Amino acid sequence: MEEVTDKIPEEQIESRLQDPLVEKLQSQFGEDIYNAYETYGIKTVVVNHERIFDVMKFLKETPEFNFHFLTDECGIHYPDNKGQELGVVYHLHNMIQNIRLRVETFFPSDNPVINSMTPLWPAANWMERETYDFYGIIFEGHPDLKRILNMDDMDYFPMLKQYPLEDGTREDKNDKMFGR
Amino acid sequence: MSEVKIGKAPEGSEGPGYFLTSLDKIVGMARENSLWPLPFATSCCGIEFMATMASHYDLARFGSERLSFSPRQADVLMVMGTIAKKMGPVLKHVYEQMAEPRWVMAVGACASSGGIFDTYSVLQGIDKVIPVDVYVPGCPPRPEQIIDGILRIQHLATEPLKRRSSEEYRRQLAEHGII
Numbered sequence: 001m002e003e004v005t006d007k008i009p010e011e012q013i014e015s016r017l018q019d020p021l022v023e024k025l026q027s028q029f030g031e032d033i034y035n036a037y038e039t040y041g042i043k044t045v046v047v048n049h050e051r052i053f054d055v056m057k058f059l060k061e062t063p064e065f066n067f068h069f070l071t072d073e074c075g076i077h078y079p080d081n082k083g084q085e086l087g088v089v090y091h092l093h094n095m096i097q098n099i100r101l102r103v104e105t106f107f108p109s110d111n112p113v114i115n116s117m118t119p120l121w122p123a124a125n126w127m128e129r130e131t132y133d134f135y136g137i138i139f140e141g142h143p144d145l146k147r148i149l150n151m152d153d154m155d156y157f158p159m160l161k162q163y164p165l166e167d168g169t170r171e172d173k174n175d176k177m178f179g180r
Numbered sequence: 181m182s183e184v185k186i187g188k189a190p191e192g193s194e195g196p197g198y199f200l201t202s203l204d205k206i207v208g209m210a211r212e213n214s215l216w217p218l219p220f221a222t223s224c225c226g227i228e229f230m231a232t233m234a235s236h237y238d239l240a241r242f243g244s245e246r247l248s249f250s251p252r253q254a255d256v257l258m259v260m261g262t263i264a265k266k267m268g269p270v271l272k273h274v275y276e277q278m279a280e281p282r283w284v285m286a287v288g289a290c291a292s293s294g295g296i297f298d299t300y301s302v303l304q305g306i307d308k309v310i311p312v313d314v315y316v317p318g319c320p321p322r323p324e325q326i327i328d329g330i331l332r333i334q335h336l337a338t339e340p341l342k343r344r345s346s347e348e349y350r351r352q353l354a355e356h357g358i359i
Contacts (some may be wrong), residue, residue, distance in 0.1 A: 166298045167299060169304050170294060170304050171293075
């Protein structure tokens with residue numbers, strides 16, 4: 001059994017993945033495939049956010065790729081990556097050959113706009129609403145982009161790192177109560 | 181076998197064949213021993229409540245076996261579990277539909293103060309939205325504690341008029357915008 005650690009080994013991240021599928025993807029999209037690596041047994045490609053819809057359409061509709069199932073779609077925020085603060089991560093599954101693929105794409109937080117995947121996968125509808133709800137990422141082409149979990153009158157996107165996790169109205173957590 | 185105890189009669193004058201007291205005391209005594217709870221259970225405290233209602237702890241012994249799933253016929257709103265901020269207006273709406281006299285019991289740490297969920301999405305205690313009469317601490321509280329809370333509500337229920345007309349109750353209603 002492989003030992004699971006929190007840290008992904010450096011060489012594993014940096015190594016360009018020698019994989020026929022990834023090579024085909026690279027020959028199709030060239031420089032728009034920024035990176036390809038494998039972590040925890042899942043192949044990962046990092047894609048130019050302006051081409052993400054074409055790449056996903058290609059992955060779904062090309063017979064040899066056949067990634068017909070969108071397992072997950074979520075946002076991520078790295079405030080220290082200047083110009084690439086926000087990201088969207090897609091998990092795809094080819095159920096016929098049982099191959100999984102993770103697609104990542106990053107873009108600046110001052111213009112968080114990306115194509116919606118709803119024309120390809122109706123399942124993306126709610127997942128994109130959730131991503132919008134928590135990260136404020138605008139999905140162009142989404143039929144009904146509004147909050148899904150948080151209150152409608154919430155005026156910020158709580159998963160962005162600049163906002164505190166705590167509520168702030170708590171009264172029983174002051175030092176007096178804990179004898180400090 | 182313990183002896184069957186009969187509820188204590190209210191103050192009044194007694195003679196052969198008659199008993200004289202005020203109507204509100206009789207009504208209060210009837211209310212006290214027949215509270216209809218509305219369980220508003222959202223998480224694990226609700227499971228403790230189910231144990232409280234079941235045969236082992238048997239809340240029916242205290243006259244509360246009849247749960248009301250309509251707020252219009254309920255006397256006690258029992259809020260058991262984490263209330264998300266999105267649920268806050270719903271809870272308030274349920275409370276507003278209850279007829280006076282009405283009581284609210286916050287069961288468990290989450291309903292009382294937000295509990296461990298000090299986070300942007302969780303209401304930090306239901307008293308931010310509606311007035312609360314009895315707080316039952318615990319995470320979750322044991323059924324005995326929930327019964328103790330019911331008994332305290334019963335104590336309040338003997339004199340509903342006193343509480344309804346109190347300054348504090350009116351202030352809380354005004355604060356939460358409930359007429």
